[in-house]
Amino acid sequence: MTTVKKWALPGLTVLMVLASIVLPQQLSSLRDLKTLDTIHTQPLSEDDLAVRELPLPEKLALLARAIRYPDLEVYSTTQSLPVPGQPGADQAEAAFFQSVDCLADWGVLPESFDPDTLEFQSGSRAVYVEADSGQSVSMLYLQGGNNSRDTFWLVIDEETGLPVWIDCSLRSAKQDLLSSEELGTRFWEGLGVQTRQRGPAMWEVEESGGVVYCALTEASYGRICVELLGFADALFGQGNDSPSPQPK
Numbered sequence: 253m254t255t256v257k258k259w260a261l262p263g264l265t266v267l268m269v270l271a272s273i274v275l276p277q278q279l280s281s282l283r284d285l286k287t288l289d290t291i292h293t294q295p296l297s298e299d300d301l302a303v304r305e306l307p308l309p310e311k312l313a314l315l316a317r318a319i320r321y322p323d324l325e326v327y328s329t330t331q332s333l334p335v336p337g338q339p340g341a342d343q344a345e346a347a348f349f350q351s352v353d354c355l356a357d358w359g360v361l362p363e364s365f366d367p368d369t370l371e372f373q374s375g376s377r378a379v380y381v382e383a384d385s386g387q388s389v390s391m392l393y394l395q396g397g398n399n400s401r402d403t404f405w406l407v408i409d410e411e412t413g414l415p416v417w418i419d420c421s422l423r424s425a426k427q428d429l430l431s432s433e434e435l436g437t438r439f440w441e442g443l444g445v446q447t448r449q450r451g452p453a454m455w456e457v458e459e460s461g462g463v464v465y466c467a468l469t470e471a472s473y474g475r476i477c478v479e480l481l482g483f484a485d486a487l488f489g490q491g492n493d494s495p496s497p498q499p500k
Contacts, residue, residue, distance in 0.1 A: 308445055309460035311389045311409055312416060312480070316463045318380040320482040325383040333375040333392070345372040348394040351408050351415040358442025360418075360435060360476070362428035369398040369424075377410065391416070400424040402474075414443060419477045426474030436467030439478045456484050 306314070318326040334341040352370060355361050375394035381387070390410040397403040402424050407417035418439075422429065430438065432453035440447050440455060447455040450464060457463040462484035468477045481487060 305411075306387060306389065307459065308409065308412065308414070308416075308443070309457050309463070310387070311411075312445075312457055312463045313460045314380055314382055314387060314389050315391060315407075315416070316460075316480055316482060317382070319480065321486075327381045327383060329379050331377045333377060333394075335374050336372060341372075344375050344392070344394065347392055347408055347410075347413060348372045348375070348396055348404075348406065350413050351394070351406050352396075352404065354413075354415055354442065355418065359438045360430070360442065362422065362425040362430075364428045365402070365422055365425040369400065370396045370402070370404065371398060372396045398424075416443070417478065417480055419475070419479065421473055421475050423474040426471055429469050429471055429474065429476060432467045432469045435469055435476055436465070436478060439467065450484070450488070454481075 314326065317324050318328055333344040336345065349367075349370070349372070352361075352367050356367055361367070373395045375392060377390060377392055379388060379390045392406075392408040392410050394406050394408060395404065400423060401421070403421045405419045406415050408415050429435075436453050436455060446458040447465075448458065450456050451466075453467045455465050455467075457465065464481045464484050464487055466479055466481055468479065469475070470477075
């Protein structure tokens with residue numbers, strides 16, 4: 253699978269957020285320089301300069317901390333993406349349809365649903381940065397729909413182009429939806445992330461510090477959803493391996 257094309261602005265956005273964390277320390281160093289009237293230098297190794305690419309489970313953990321536990325020290329910034337007809341909209345549109353193709357290839361979408369009827373409508377980018385570690389993740393929030401009142405809301409890891417959170421209404425194919433458990437099973441198999449099941453339609457992502465997702469199918473509305481819930485310790489109680497009641 254090809255990686256979503258990168259825009260120049262995401263990198264600038266990340267740098268701005270990181271600067272808000274790093275600059276106070278640099279200003280403190282400048283004050284020390286003024287006081288001590290000397291310059292201290294320290295050679296940097298390649299490891300110091302390298303930026304570690306986060307595995308997908310760690311990205312999901314950072315997203316979970318930012319969305320479900322906003323009181324923790326995760327900085328965020330958002331940016332609206334171009335809408336159809338504006339310069340640059342074709343890149344956001346390509347990211348949207350790449351993720352729809354992923355869902356179709358994974359068997360998450362019913363065979364009776366026609367993705368070609370969809371149109372990209374709007375989107376935004378959110379960059380989340382953990383203050384302590386400096387780790388960051390960029391997520392695209394993209395929406396689309398068609399004349400049959402089918403709607404797609406997708407959260408996409410910008411680096412890989414993979415959908416990591418979906419909430420869609422497939423009214424044109426609601427009679428062919430998967431069960432909640434099968435929906436989640438196919439989603440995680442397609443995403444290629446190791447999980448352990450915590451209930452009929454609930455999964456804990458391995459190597460993520462306990463991130464928990466649930467899957468939900470509502471046939472009456474044609475809704476399919478694979479949603480981030482939070483962390484296992486908070487949901488189930490620390491040391492408790494029994495699942496909590498299924499969300500309604």
